[in-house]
Amino acid sequence: MNNNKLIVSHAPFWHDGDSLFQMNLNIMIATLPAIIFGIIQFGAPAVGVLALSCSSAMAWELIMNLVSKKRISINDLDSAVIGLLFGMMLPAITPWWVVITGTFVAIIIGKMIFGGIGANPFNPALLGMAILMLSWNQLLDFDTALVNFSFDFTELAPLAAVKFQGAGTADLFPIADLFMGKQVGAIGSTFGLGIIIGGIFLILRGYIRWEISLSFILGIVVTAFMFNMVNADEYAGPMFHLFSGYTLMGAFFLATENSSSPVNKIPMFIYGFLGGFMIILMRNIGVYPDGTVLAILLINLVNPIIDNIRPKALGKVENNA
Amino acid sequence: MIKRSFFTLTQPKLKYDLIEPDPKEPESIPVPSSLILLLNEPIDSTRQSLIKKGTCVKKGEKICLYDGSTEYTISPVAGTISSIDTYSDDFGNISTYIIIKSNQSQTTDMSALAYDLKEDIASADEYLRPLPGAPPLAMLASEDSKINTIVITCADSDLLSTTRQYIAVKYLDKIKEGALILKRLSNAAKICAIVPQGLKIQADFDSMQVVNTANEYPSNLPAMVLKDHFNTILPAGKTPSDVGYCFISAEAVVSLANAYKNKTAGFEKVLTIIGKQGNKYRVKATIGTPLRKIFNQFSIHINDQDRIVIGGPMTGFATFTPHHPVRPDMDVVIVQDRDHIPELSDNPCVNCGKCIQACPAGIPVNMLVRYLEVDQYEEAADKYDLESCIECGLCAYVCTARIPLYQYIRLGKHEILKLRADI
Ligand code: SF4
Ligand code: SF4
Numbered sequence: 001m002n003n004n005k006l007i008v009s010h011a012p013f014w015h016d017g018d019s020l021f022q023m024n025l026n027i028m029i030a031t032l033p034a035i036i037f038g039i040i041q042f043g044a045p046a047v048g049v050l051a052l053s054c055s056s057a058m059a060w061e062l063i064m065n066l067v068s069k070k071r072i073s074i075n076d077l078d079s080a081v082i083g084l085l086f087g088m089m090l091p092a093i094t095p096w097w098v099v100i101t102g103t104f105v106a107i108i109i110g111k112m113i114f115g116g117i118g119a120n121p122f123n124p125a126l127l128g129m130a131i132l133m134l135s136w137n138q139l140l141d142f143d144t145a146l147v148n149f150s151f152d153f154t155e156l157a158p159l160a161a162v163k164f165q166g167a168g169t170a171d172l173f174p175i176a177d178l179f180m181g182k183q184v185g186a187i188g189s190t191f192g193l194g195i196i197i198g199g200i201f202l203i204l205r206g207y208i209r210w211e212i213s214l215s216f217i218l219g220i221v222v223t224a225f226m227f228n229m230v231n232a233d234e235y236a237g238p239m240f241h242l243f244s245g246y247t248l249m250g251a252f253f254l255a256t257e258n259s260s261s262p263v264n265k266i267p268m269f270i271y272g273f274l275g276g277f278m279i280i281l282m283r284n285i286g287v288y289p290d291g292t293v294l295a296i297l298l299i300n301l302v303n304p305i306i307d308n309i310r311p312k313a314l315g316k317v318e319n320n321a
Numbered sequence: 322m323i324k325r326s327f328f329t330l331t332q333p334k335l336k337y338d339l340i341e342p343d344p345k346e347p348e349s350i351p352v353p354s355s356l357i358l359l360l361n362e363p364i365d366s367t368r369q370s371l372i373k374k375g376t377c378v379k380k381g382e383k384i385c386l387y388d389g390s391t392e393y394t395i396s397p398v399a400g401t402i403s404s405i406d407t408y409s410d411d412f413g414n415i416s417t418y419i420i421i422k423s424n425q426s427q428t429t430d431m432s433a434l435a436y437d438l439k440e441d442i443a444s445a446d447e448y449l450r451p452l453p454g455a456p457p458l459a460m461l462a463s464e465d466s467k468i469n470t471i472v473i474t475c476a477d478s479d480l481l482s483t484t485r486q487y488i489a490v491k492y493l494d495k496i497k498e499g500a501l502i503l504k505r506l507s508n509a510a511k512i513c514a515i516v517p518q519g520l521k522i523q524a525d526f527d528s529m530q531v532v533n534t535a536n537e538y539p540s541n542l543p544a545m546v547l548k549d550h551f552n553t554i555l556p557a558g559k560t561p562s563d564v565g566y567c568f569i570s571a572e573a574v575v576s577l578a579n580a581y582k583n584k585t586a587g588f589e590k591v592l593t594i595i596g597k598q599g600n601k602y603r604v605k606a607t608i609g610t611p612l613r614k615i616f617n618q619f620s621i622h623i624n625d626q627d628r629i630v631i632g633g634p635m636t637g638f639a640t641f642t643p644h645h646p647v648r649p650d651m652d653v654v655i656v657q658d659r660d661h662i663p664e665l666s667d668n669p670c671v672n673c674g675k676c677i678q679a680c681p682a683g684i685p686v687n688m689l690v691r692y693l694e695v696d697q698y699e700e701a702a703d704k705y706d707l708e709s710c711i712e713c714g715l716c717a718y719v720c721t722a723r724i725p726l727y728q729y730i731r732l733g734k735h736e737i738l739k740l741r742a743d744i
Contacts, residue, residue, distance in 0.1 A: 314555070
C-alpha cells in the first residue's frame with residue numbers, strides 16, 4: 001500500500017482561531033488609548049517606565065524559563081501584559097530599580113512559582129504593586145512623585161486630597177476633568193474615557209467578562225453612594241470615586257485577570273461587586289488613599305470559594321429524568 | 322473552518338449546513354477491484370476461523386470470524402478474501418479488517434443473495450445490520466431493550482454533512498415505508514422524525530410526528546434533541562437507549578425499506594465529501610470502497626501531513642490511511658490541507674471561561690480538565706460532572722489555550738467506564 005503520512009489527531013478538527021497570543025495582544029491593544037494619553041501627559045519618563053516594566057517582566061519570565069529548564073513561554077505575551085499593566089499603575093518618574101523589583105515580584109512570585117500562566121491565584125501585577133506599597137509607599141505618592149510637573153488642572157492626587165483634606169476637596173476635581181484625564185495619577189490610570197474605550201473593546205472581543213466589570217463598577221457606585229448619603233462632608237460621591245485612582249483600570253484590566261477571577265455567572269457578579277464594595281470601604285475607612293490594589297487581591301483570595309456556586313450540569317440530578 | 326467573529330459578546334455560532342434546493346444526484350463511484358470490510362471482533366489466533374485467505378464469498382453473503390460469533394458483516398461483491406488482519410482504532414479498540422478482491426469478470430450473477438427475511442426484529446438483525454446507514458438493529462433486537470420511541474433523524478448531527486438531508490428530501494416515501502416496517506417489527510410505541518428547520522418536508526410526513534431542530538450546532542446531537550424536544554434530560558452517563566429512545570438515520574430507514582422489498586441487502590452509501598478548499602461533493606459509493614478511490618475521482622490530492630476526517634469536524638475521527646473504507650455509518654469525509662490544521666498546544670488552562678460559556682451541558686470544563694490532566698477520573702466524575710458531557714466538542718473548539726479538551730474528556734469517560742467495570 002502506498003501510504004501518506006497523515007496527521008492523526010482528535011476531534012474537534014476545527015478551532016475558532018483564538019490563542020493566548022491573540023488574547024494578550026488584544027489586551028495590549030486595549031490599553032493603547034490610556035497609554036498614549038499617559039505618554040502625552042507625562043512625556044518621555046512615562047515611555048521609559050512602561051518600556052522598562054514591559055521588558056523586565058518578559059526578561060524575568062525568560063530567566064525563569066531558562067533556570068527551570070522549561071519551554072520558553074514569553075511568546076504568549078502574558079508577561080508582557082503583566083509588565084504593561086504594572087507600568088500603567090506607576091507614577092511617570094518611578095526609579096528604574098523600583099520598576100524592576102516590582103516586575104520581579106509580579107512575574108517570579110506572582111506567576112512563575114505558582115506554575116506559570118493560568119496557575120496564579122492572585123493578579124501578578126497587583127502583587128507587584130502591593131509589595132511596592134508596603135515597602136516604598138512614599139514613591140507611590142503621586143503628589144511628591146510628580147512635583148516637578150506642572151499641569152493646567154488641579155495639581156493634587158484626587159484620592160489623597162480627599163482622604164487627607166476631607167470630601168470637600170472633591171469639588172476641586174470636576175468629574176469631566178477626571179473623565180478626560182485631567183488629574184494627577186499613574187501613567188495609565190488617569191484617562192477614564194480611554195480606559196473605558198479599551199474595556200468595552202475587550203468586552204466586545206470577548207476577552208474579558210463583562211459581568212465582572214459591570215458588577216465591579218456597580219459595587220463602587222452603590223457603596224460610594226451610600227457613604228455619601230450618610231455623610232456627604234466626609235465621603236466623596238460615587239462619580240468621583242469611579243473616575244479617580246485605579247478604579248477603572250481595576251474594573252476593566254485588573255479584576256478581570258483570567259486565572260484569579262471566577263468564570264461562573266453568579267460568582268462573577270458577587271466577585272465584582274465585592275471588589276467595588278471593598279475599594280470604597282478601604283478608601284473611606286482604611287489608611288491607604290486608594291484601596292484598589294488590596295481590594296482586588298482580597299477578592300482574588302475568595303475567588304475559589306465563590307466560584308463553586310455554579311449551575312447543575314445536564315442530567316446530574318438523578319430524579320430529574 | 323469557521324473562525325470566531327471579531328465581536329464575540331455571545332457564544333460562537335456554528336450553523337449546520339442546509340442542503341441546496343433541488344439537490345443533484347450523487348456521483349457514482351465504480352465498484353473497486355478490492356474492498357475493505359471492518360468486523361467488530363478481534364482475531365483470536367487460538368480459534369479455528371470460518372474464513373481465511375482464498376475463501377470465496379458471494380455478493381450479500383454474511384461473513385463472520387468464528388462459529389457462534391455475533392458480529393458479522395456482509396460482502397458487497399462476489400469475490401475472494403485476499404487478506405485478514407487486525408485493525409485498531411484511536412481508543413485502542415481492536416477489530417478485524419478483511420480485504421475482498423471482487424471477481425468483476427463474473428458478470429453472470431450480479432444480483433445479491435436473497436435472504437429469508439421474516440417479519441420480526443430478530444430476523445432483520447440476523448441479516449441487515451451492515452445496511453447503509455447502519456440501522457441499530459442489535460439494540461432493537463436485544464432482549465432487554467426498553468425502546469419505546471424510535472427517532473428517525475433527517476438532520477445531520479455534525480456540521481458540513483448534508484447526507485441525511487439528501488436522503489430525506491429524495492426518498493421520503495421510502496422513509497415512510499421503512500417507518501411502517503419498523504413499527505411492525507419493533508415494539509416501540511412511537512415513531513417520530515427530526516427534520517432541520519428550513520427543510521420544508523414535514524407536511525409530507527402525513528401523520529408521523531415531526532419535530533424541527535434548530536440550525537445551530539449542537540442541536541441535532543441526540544442528547545440535545547431529547548432535551549429540547551422530548552422533555553427528557555439524559556441522566557449523566559446514560560445513553561438515549563437507556564431512557565427508551567433509539568435514534569436511527571434516515572438512510573438506515575430507507576435501506577430497511579429496500580431490503581424488505583427486495584429481500585436482500587443494498588450496499589450503496591451516500592456520502593458528503595468536503596475537499597480541501599471546502600468544495601462539497603455528494604457521492605454514492607459501495608460500502609468497503611477505499612476513500613482514496615473517491616478522492617481520485619475528484620482529483621483531491623492527499624499529501625503528507627494532511628488530515629482525513631471521518632464523521633464531521635466536531636465529533637469525528639481522523640484516519641491514518643487514505644485506504645480507509647467507506648462504512649455503513651459514514652456520512653461525511655473531510656480532507657483538511659496541512660496548512661489548515663489548527664495547532665494544539667501544551668499550555669495549561671488560563672481560566673478564560675470560554676469553554677464554560679460554550680458548553681451546552683453546563684460542565685465546569687476549566688476545573689474538569691485540571692483533574693483529567695492528572696488522571697483523577699473519579700474526582701472528575703464525582704465533582705466536576707465528567708459524565709454529563711454530551712460530547713459536542715465545543716469546549717475544545719473555543720479553548721483559548723488550545724488544550725485538546727474533548728480528547729481529555731473522551732479518554733476520561735473511557736477510563737471511568739473501565740474503572741466502573743473493574744469494581
Ligand atoms: S464536549 Fe465539552 S462543551 Fe461539549 S458537552 Fe462535553 S464538556 Fe461540554
Ligand atoms: S477555554 Fe480553555 S483556557 Fe479557557 S477556561 Fe476553558 S479550558 Fe481553560
